[in-house]
Amino acid sequence: MTRDGTAEEIDPGWTEDFGFPKLSPDGKQLAVTINANDETQIWIKELDQGPLPKLTFTGTENFRPAWTPDGRSVAFVSTRGDNRDLYVRRADGSGQAELLLDEEQPIWQVTYSPDGEWLVYRVNVESRDLYALRVGGDSVPVPLVATEFEETSPAVSPDGRWLAYASNEAGRREVYVRPFPNTNDGRWLVSTNGGTEPVWAHSGRELFYKGSGSLMVVEVLPGATFVTGERRVLFSIQGFRRSLGHPFYDVTPDDQRFVMIRNLGGQEASELIVVENFFEELKAKVGN
Numbered sequence: 001m002t003r004d005g006t007a008e009e010i011d012p013g014w015t016e017d018f019g020f021p022k023l024s025p026d027g028k029q030l031a032v033t034i035n036a037n038d039e040t041q042i043w044i045k046e047l048d049q050g051p052l053p054k055l056t057f058t059g060t061e062n063f064r065p066a067w068t069p070d071g072r073s074v075a076f077v078s079t080r081g082d083n084r085d086l087y088v089r090r091a092d093g094s095g096q097a098e099l100l101l102d103e104e105q106p107i108w109q110v111t112y113s114p115d116g117e118w119l120v121y122r123v124n125v126e127s128r129d130l131y132a133l134r135v136g137g138d139s140v141p142v143p144l145v146a147t148e149f150e151e152t153s154p155a156v157s158p159d160g161r162w163l164a165y166a167s168n169e170a171g172r173r174e175v176y177v178r179p180f181p182n183t184n185d186g187r188w189l190v191s192t193n194g195g196t197e198p199v200w201a202h203s204g205r206e207l208f209y210k211g212s213g214s215l216m217v218v219e220v221l222p223g224a225t226f227v228t229g230e231r232r233v234l235f236s237i238q239g240f241r242r243s244l245g246h247p248f249y250d251v252t253p254d255d256q257r258f259v260m261i262r263n264l265g266g267q268e269a270s271e272l273i274v275v276e277n278f279f280e281e282l283k284a285k286v287g288n
Contacts, residue, residue, distance in 0.1 A: 001215075001258040005235030010259070011049045018261045020064050020246060024071045027253040029091065031055070031065035031074050042076055044091055053093055064109055064246055067091070069116040075100055077107055086110050086121065101133065103141075109246050113156045118181060120144065120154045120163070128245070130154045130165060132181055144183045152245040156180055157200050162226055164190070164198035164207055166244075173244060175209045177226050188226050190218055197247040201255040208234075208251060208258075210242055215249075215258070239263055 001007055010030075017035040024031070030045040040063050042055045056062035059080030066075045068088070075088040078097070084106035089097040101107065101119065109122040112135075119133045129146035133139075145151040149169040156163055163180040166173050175195035179185040190198070191209055195216070198209045207218045207228075215237050219229030241248045241261040249260040 001235065001260050003234055003256060007262070010047065011045075014052075015264060019241075020243075020248065021250050021259045021261065022065050022067060022074075023250045023252060023259060024067050024091070025069060025253070026071055029071075030259065031067065031091070033063045033065070042074065044074070044093075055089060055091070055093060056097065058097065062087075066110045066112060069112055069114055075110050075112070075119075077110065084108060086119075109152070109154070111154055111156065113160050113180070114158050115160055117160075118156070120156060122152060122154060122245075128152055130163075142181060144181070145178065153197055153247060155198050155200055155247075157220075158202055158204040164200065164209075166196045166198060166209075175207075177207070179226075186226065188228070190228060191216070192231070196244055197242065197249065199247050199249065199251055201251060202253050203255055206255065210237060210249075213238060 019033040022031045028047055030047055031042055032045060033040050033042055039060045042062050042065050043052050044055050045052050055074060059078050061079040062076055064077045072091060073088050074091050075086055077084055078087045085099060086101040086107055087097045088100045105123040105125050107121050108124050111120050117135060119135050122128055122130055127148055128150040130144040130151045131141040132144050133141045144163060145165060149167050151165050151167045153166045154163060161180060163178050163183060164175060166175050172194050173196050174189060175191040175198045177188045177190055190207060191211060194212050195209045198207055200207055205220050207220055209216050213236060215234045217234050218231045221227040221229050239262055241263060249258050251258050
């Protein structure tokens with residue numbers, strides 16, 4: 001999808017039961033889950049119309065991929081053990097998947113800080129809480145946001161200063177931002193009238209999220225503290241897959257296009273599309 005809501009199939013005719021698309025840091029590959037034959041596995045698509053090698057084979061649930069900042073490996077949640085744990089494997093399929101994190105609580109989501117220093121993840125116990133673990137350093141997880149409410153979709157800003165996430169603490173899901181990793185030093189409400197699935201622009205100057213029926217964008221102003229500017233609608237997400245707990249879309253490195261999943265008549269068939277030139281078409285239709 002482009003910013004003007006124009007849709008284009010990534011690879012015409014490529015339709016599967018897709019989930020959790022995640023672009024590599026250079027935007028040349030797409031990690032995506034495909035549900036088929038009662039299994040959920042991760043595949044790596046060479047964009048746009050390149051090959052589609054399978055990344056995971058062990059276990060029946062491997063999902064929610066996250067690229068390492070160097071683009072060489074993909075971390076993911078897997079049920080191949082006794083619980084939902086984190087594994088990582090080279091994106092080119094070489095070697096075997098390695099156990100990244102095994103906790104008593106089931107892990108449902110993972111992402112990296114842009115510098116690769118922190119592993120940020122979500123656990124599900126009585127509620128959904130966010131934690132961080134220093135990669136190759138301390139073995140004790142740091143609670144980021146752990147409350148009686150449900151915190152989901154953690155995303156660290158490109159400069160590593162801010163943590164965006166969604167929470168239902170206000171009685172409905174909204175998008176919030178806190179300092180990272182010292183999350184107790186402040187908190188800002190970003191969305192209005194509901195918000196889920198926050199994703200940072202690579203520039204760090206925008207934060208995207210899904211509002212009520214639309215993909216939203218909020219300007220992030222530079223400065224010592226977190227300050228937002230203009231908030232606006234990009235395009236309708238009617239007919240596209242969404243999730244309360246994990247982004248069902250991603251943004252290209254130039255921040256001009258979005259990989260999204262469109263339903264084709266039902267939940268069992270979907271396709272990946274890209275949208276371009278949203279504002280040009282909008283101006284042509286409604287003027288200034």
